[in-house]
Amino acid sequence: MTTLNSTPRADGFYMPAEWAPQTQTWMVWPERPDNWRLGGKPVQTAHVAVAKAIARFEPVTVAVSAAQYDNARARLDVPNIRVVEISNDDAWVRDTGPTFVINHEGEVRGVDWAFNAWGGFDGGLYSPWNLDSALASKVLEIERCPRYVTEGFVLEGGSIHVDGEGTLITTEECLLNRNRNPHLSREEIEAVLRDHLSVEKIIWLPDGLYNDETDGHVDNFCCYVRPGEVLLAWTDDPKDPNFPRCQAAMAVLENAKDAQGRPFVVHKMPIPGPLFATEEECAGVDQVHGSQERNPSVRLAGSYVNFLIVNGGIIAPSFDDPLDETAREILQRLFPQHEVVMVPGRELLLGGGNIHCLTQQQPAPYRR
Secondary structure, three states: OOEEOOOHHHHOOEOOOOOOOEEEEEEEOOOOOOOOHHHHHHHHHHHHHHHHHHHOOOOEEEEEOOOOHHHHHHHOOOOOEEEEEOOOOOOOHHHHOOEEEEOOEOOEEEEEEEOOOOOOOOOOOOOOOHHHHOHHHHHHHHHOOOEEEEEEEEOOHHHOEEOOOOEEEEEHHHHOOOOOOOOOOHHHHHHHHHHHHOOOEEEEEOOOOOOOOOOOOHHHOEEEEEOOEEEEEEOOOOOOOOHHHHHHHHHHHHOOEOOOOOEOEEEEEEOOOOEEOOHHHHHOOOOOOOOOOOOOOOEEOOOOOOOEEEOOEEEEEEOOOOOHHHHHHHHHHHOOOOEEEEEEOHHHHHOOOOOOOOOEEEEOOOEO
């Protein structure tokens, strides 16, 4: 594998929007017993449902540990799903995998960000994380993609969304957190994003969703649906702790323009719940020092915004909530050319994220 000393911007590469054509989606098999209940068996069933839903639209590659390889291969018995053996610490490939970048000559490369388990020893979710740190480079090795490395710059893929036309959306709660890149200013962080994703304009929302253990990843709160248009998690209830977060985000978006000078069209997506884990669900999680505690009194950061765009499809979570059908209707209206597929997302949410967090799209080579 070639490791490059330049930057994507210098080489004419950029991160395309999620709705750009894709060659495949990457996933990582969940098994960590101090994050997933009952040794990960319920979430493996949910994970299989997501993988098979995606495989209706495009190929899927699932990375799995040696110990779980035979089990995963037997469960993922679909021709469009490839299973490869890669050691890992947990299943959040959006944050541990590479960010793929493309140019107009039909080439694909990858950015390998530093990873510290969402905060290292200052609020991080588990330790050690060395296997997850190595995952992006292994994915790029398998795909024969040249690799850019951001030495010492921590970033998770779930903390950013781009429109493919020069604009990036993120949150201050995450990227300006002292547990990510405390040695860098906002301007220095923006410079790294510009160099490695080829964006011109960065929109900073103050916070993400309440109680999001990733420190407010934008992919659980606000995402692009097309250039100039975003979908924002929303509540009209002033007593909901998400209310001031939604209001603050809307104030930013209503007063911002993107890299092309367009004002934002903001669509609202209702927040389900409030959702909580049961005592039984929490009791099924191993208690390990340094790992995220599971407590039934803590509100879960459930969100319908945590969906994945694939070739011709929208793979979105449902929560057995009265708002499930409303969410499906909103997504179908916003993506009329796509088929919306809702997949049960509660088991995924119990581990701290959802479908978008557990997937990473690989864009198709594009020649102009």
